[in-house]
Amino acid sequence: xxxxxxxxxxxxxxxxxxxxxxxxxxxxxxxxxxxxxxxxxxxxxxxxxxxxxxxxxxxxxxxxxxxxxxxxxxxxxxxxxxxxxxxxxxxxxxxxxxxxxxxxxxxxxxxxxxxxxxxxxxxxxxxxxxxxxxxxxxxxxxxxxxxxxxxxxxxxxxxxxxxxxxxxxxxxxxxxxxxxxxxxxxxxxxxxxxxxxxxxxxxxxxxxxxxxxxxxxxxxxxxxxxxxxxxxxxxxxxxxxxxxx
Numbered sequence: 001x002x003x004x005x006x007x008x009x010x011x012x013x014x015x016x017x018x019x020x021x022x023x024x025x026x027x028x029x030x031x032x033x034x035x036x037x038x039x040x041x042x043x044x045x046x047x048x049x050x051x052x053x054x055x056x057x058x059x060x061x062x063x064x065x066x067x068x069x070x071x072x073x074x075x076x077x078x079x080x081x082x083x084x085x086x087x088x089x090x091x092x093x094x095x096x097x098x099x100x101x102x103x104x105x106x107x108x109x110x111x112x113x114x115x116x117x118x119x120x121x122x123x124x125x126x127x128x129x130x131x132x133x134x135x136x137x138x139x140x141x142x143x144x145x146x147x148x149x150x151x152x153x154x155x156x157x158x159x160x161x162x163x164x165x166x167x168x169x170x171x172x173x174x175x176x177x178x179x180x181x182x183x184x185x186x187x188x189x190x191x192x193x194x195x196x197x198x199x200x201x202x203x204x205x206x207x208x209x210x211x212x213x214x215x216x217x218x219x220x221x222x223x224x225x226x227x228x229x230x231x232x233x234x235x236x237x238x239x240x241x242x243x244x245x
Contacts, residue, residue, distance in 0.1 A: 071207045076244040077129050083114035087240030095235045104144035110137035131157040146182035166204040188226025195219045214238040
């Protein structure tokens with residue numbers, strides 16, 4: 001009985017092209033995300049080192065001290081003053097609107113500069129002022145179909161400043177622009193928008209320095225400019241440090 005030799009299957013190189021292309025896109029996006037986050041981190045550290053060594057640091061005691069070991073922060077929120085912040089966050093999605101939305105979890109590294117728009121408004125519990133802030137951020141996706149998110153956001157913030165307190169709660173809303181390589185079936189295109197809500201508190205451990213803890217909600221979508229627009233709804237904690245000048 002004759003035995004028919006098996007035919008060896010030859011892999012068609014053309015079939016590998018989509019796989020190689022997809023891998024190269026993801027790898028390139030991951031490298032870009034890592035580079036952007038490293039650059040943001042370096043710039044953030046450099047800015048805060050420069051601010052901490054500036055001559056204004058010597059005048060910390062002049063922010064309205066009320067006694068030994070005490071200080072007033074009211075002057076830091078006067079109209080025309082500035083705030084520089086370096087923040088990190090971990091965001092988890094989907095959130096609230098979960099229908100047909102896959103899991104996309106990511107980190108955020110951001111540098112933010114704020115400007116005090118007004119003097120104190122109201123009295124009592126709602127005593128505070130309005131602030132506008134601009135930020136640049138880079139994100140690395142650690143769960144989900146993508147590798148990076150990067151963009152710009154403009155915030156409107158209300159600071160609740162109580163006399164004699166080192167704790168300053170705040171509430172804010174923001175909007176901005178986003179570039180991402182998240183699967184086009186979710187965000188439709190590389191260019192997207194972000195809408196944000198946040199609430200948090202600052203703790204002043206020195207007259208010009210504060211630690212920030214915040215809860216943030218972030219929505220990313222293309223405002224129906226793309227063929228698909230499922231979008232992302234994420235939420236998570238934000239931790240940062242601020243310097244006022």
